[in-house]
Amino acid sequence: MGERMKGLLPLAVAVGILAFLWTWVALNFSFHWVTSGDLGNGLHLPANFQLIVPAAFVSWAMYFAAGGDDAAAKNVAIANVFGAVGALIVMWLAPAIADLPDFWAIGVGVGVAAAVLVVLGGLGSWFFIPGTFGAFASVFFWWIATGLDNWAPGGGGAENTLKALAKPATAGAGAFGGVISTPYGWVFVSVLATLTIGVGLGMLSTRLAALLTPKPRAVAAEAPPAGRAVA
DSSP states (O other): HHHHHHHHHHHHHHHHHHHHHHHHHHHHHIIIIIEEEEEEESOEEEEESSOOHHHHHHHHHHHHHHTSHHHEEEEEEEOOHHHHHHHHHHHHHHHHHHHHHHHHHHHHHHHHHHHHHHHHHGGTTTHOOOOOHHHHHHHHHHHHHTOOTSSTTTTSSSOSSHHTTTTTTTSSHHHHTTTOOOOOOHHEEEHHHHHHHHHHHHHHHHHHHHSSOOOOOOOOOOOOTOOOOOO
């Protein structure tokens, strides 16, 4: 066990460094750098496009689960697109069947999408089913967290502005007590972009770990015994 943990140290250091940098950049991007107005508490209202910290960790983990190499990166990137598009279809279609306060249409949409994603695994070994589920779940999570726009008419993402947030009817019920209220189309774009970044973080972590791994020392050739000619 000790040798195994020692072998993982370079990767652990690489992942720790990149995880810190990613979290710092993503949160500053959404709450300080690319925003839509001052909230008056030191933070700013995130713009419609956001970087979602946990979504990158999902695809980062999927990269390692798929093998942690270039082929894994390609397969997870493809899986991200399929899973995110599946969630987009549910966000668009389910509310047209049954909106607030009924959940059954969303449940049906999720069930059908999940079944389709599994069946599509028959397309080949490149179709990484766990990755599609991770991507679908990431988009769906952020849709719920930011107010279920399109399912709750007139709220939860209808207007991502300071003026809309000041009105109970349009403030939504999203993250940070309704502060983040994102239109569902932007939920899809933001999460898919973040998932793609997660694949890049996975690739960077393996390369950085390789740089941090001590190289084996070269063994010097033994000198021939005295008096023996060298061939």
